[in-house]
Amino acid sequence: MLYDPERRWAPRAICRVEDWRLFFAEGGMPHSTPAAATQALWDQAKEICASCPALMECERDTLGEEYGVWGGRDQHQRALARKALPRKAARWPEEKREAWGKELHRLRQAGVTWPYIRRQTGFPQPVAEKLIKAYEEALASRQRPVAEVVDLPLPAEPAGPYKAPFPPRAGQRHGWVRNGRGMADAYYRGQTPDGRWLFMTHFSGRGNVHKWIRAEDVLLYHPQPVVILTYGGRPDAKPRAREPAA
Numbered sequence: 272m273l274y275d276p277e278r279r280w281a282p283r284a285i286c287r288v289e290d291w292r293l294f295f296a297e298g299g300m301p302h303s304t305p306a307a308a309t310q311a312l313w314d315q316a317k318e319i320c321a322s323c324p325a326l327m328e329c330e331r332d333t334l335g336e337e338y339g340v341w342g343g344r345d346q347h348q349r350a351l352a353r354k355a356l357p358r359k360a361a362r363w364p365e366e367k368r369e370a371w372g373k374e375l376h377r378l379r380q381a382g383v384t385w386p387y388i389r390r391q392t393g394f395p396q397p398v399a400e401k402l403i404k405a406y407e408e409a410l411a412s413r414q415r416p417v418a419e420v421v422d423l424p425l426p427a428e429p430a431g432p433y434k435a436p437f438p439p440r441a442g443q444r445h446g447w448v449r450n451g452r453g454m455a456d457a458y459y460r461g462q463t464p465d466g467r468w469l470f471m472t473h474f475s476g477r478g479n480v481h482k483w484i485r486a487e488d489v490l491l492y493h494p495q496p497v498v499i500l501t502y503g504g505r506p507d508a509k510p511r512a513r514e515p516a517a
């Protein structure tokens with residue numbers, strides 16, 4: 272597990288029954304050196320942490336905490352660890368970088384803010400963005416089209432200058448499509464080889480609707496494997512999507 276956002280280890284924390292003033296002794300700003308009295312209280316708190324059964328999980332999940340003693344580290348030590356994180360993350364093995372990139376990508380897709388991500392994971396925004404980008408690039412490099420033929424007549428260009436704006440938040444499915452004068456949350460099914468048209472499924476009052484939509488009228492917000500649609504030689508046959516090999 273990369274981290275536990277719900278901190279399910281908290282019931283095992285022994286600091287729950289200790290004097291909280293040891294853990295949150297007044298210590299100034301996270302980057303400043305604390306007074307000797309504060310440091311002495313923190314050292315006592317760290318001794319308690321050393322015998323805590325949740326130490327490893329607590330240390331893993333509290334890097335982003337600004338104040339006090341968590342996971343055997345005081346705020347000053349955590350601030351230094353956060354500072355060192357970009358250099359450390361650059362040396363991680365590829366799988367670990369990708370796993371973190373995937374997790375951070377998922378959080379952003381769910382609408383989680385950068386400050387909250389930083390508090391939960393310790394990653395400042397620029398580092399998190401780099402990991403997400405590396406994950407998206409790795410994903411894109413694994414996606415290859417497997418077929419080349421599309422010969423169904425495509426719909427005429429839609430008329431009218433009206434363009435509804437895409438919603439600012441992700442929906443439940445793969446992306447938004449402009450649907451007449453409105454917007455629908457739709458599944459991506461595939462596309463033409465030139466990428467100008469996407470085949471999408473959305474729901475209407477009369478059930479599922481499958482449609483070719485111009486690429487500019489689609490906003491995909493989850494990276495999708497590129498699927499080129501083929502028609503088995505019959506121009507009126509139903510499109511058949513083939514997933515690319517992993």
Ligand code: SF4
Pocket residue numbers: 283284285286287319320321323324325326329330340341342343
């Ligand atoms: S490691 Fe320290 S701060 Fe973390 S739960 Fe245990 S006692 Fe509390």
